[in-house]
Amino acid sequence: MQERASSKCSEFCTGRAFPLESFTICRIDEFVVCWTGRGAPDQRLLNHEEIEKLKEVAIDKFAETAEVDELLSTPHMDSVLGRWQEWSDSDRPQEWAEEATQSDAALLQFVNQFIRQGRYSSISESGTIKYIDPRWLEPFLDYSTVEDRFAELDRSEIEEWEVDTIEIFEQGIEFLDDGQDPGEFETWSMSRRSL
Numbered sequence: 001m002q003e004r005a006s007s008k009c010s011e012f013c014t015g016r017a018f019p020l021e022s023f024t025i026c027r028i029d030e031f032v033v034c035w036t037g038r039g040a041p042d043q044r045l046l047n048h049e050e051i052e053k054l055k056e057v058a059i060d061k062f063a064e065t066a067e068v069d070e071l072l073s074t075p076h077m078d079s080v081l082g083r084w085q086e087w088s089d090s091d092r093p094q095e096w097a098e099e100a101t102q103s104d105a106a107l108l109q110f111v112n113q114f115i116r117q118g119r120y121s122s123i124s125e126s127g128t129i130k131y132i133d134p135r136w137l138e139p140f141l142d143y144s145t146v147e148d149r150f151a152e153l154d155r156s157e158i159e160e161w162e163v164d165t166i167e168i169f170e171q172g173i174e175f176l177d178d179g180q181d182p183g184e185f186e187t188w189s190m191s192r193r194s195l
Contacts, residue, residue: 055087062088066096072106077113078136085139097140104153105162111137111146112165118185120192129192130164133183134172147173 046054062084065071074080085093101107115132134143150166175182175191182188 059084059088063092066092066100069100071096072100072109072113077110081140094140101141104149104158107146107149108158108162108165110141111169112161115165115168116185118189120189129185129188130168131182131185131188132168132172133181134169134176135183143173 062071062080065074065080071077071080081093081097097110101110111132114136115130117128117130119128120126134146137143137146146169150169153166155163155166171188171191172182175187180187
């Protein structure tokens with residue numbers, strides 16, 4: 001067991017399992033916090049101090065990835081960015097987001113990373129719906145500023161996925177304006193049914 005933990009730590013420290021390992025550290029941390037004390041302490045895979053050390057390594061990896069302009073294209077960037085913010089004592093995640101999204105293309109890529117996909121089905125049809133809650137951006141960017149920047153874009157000059165990103169974001173804004181919760185998939189699926 002200890003060898004497996006060392007192997008996982010090595011993979012994480014060398015950056016070969018970046019998003020998955022940050023998720024795993026979070027889940028292990030929750031387990032250790034909730035652990036009821038069953039079993040001998042030497043049977044634990046990792047103790048709390050080791051988890052805190054892994055978090056420190058993760059924070060360094062997040063910052064390193066951000067410095068070499070790879071974070072924006074990292075799979076599950078939104079989750080990685082969230083962990084970086086949660087685990088660090090600095091404003092660096094917010095500063096990075098502001099710096100990284102100076103161009104319209106980077107802003108579109110950033111927002112697109114926050115879009116989720118859910119499945120719906122009814123008697124007559126089934127499919128997937130992409131959705132976003134603009135408030136998910138708030139720890140990093142002001143969503144009203146994003147809305148203003150999107151309004152200035154000429155949609156005839158950008159790619160289809162970028163237009164889709166803008167339209168999904170705008171639909172999330174409309175739900176907010178109507179007093180609905182765009183973070184709930186049901187809001188989006190119920191809207192689909194009413195078409």
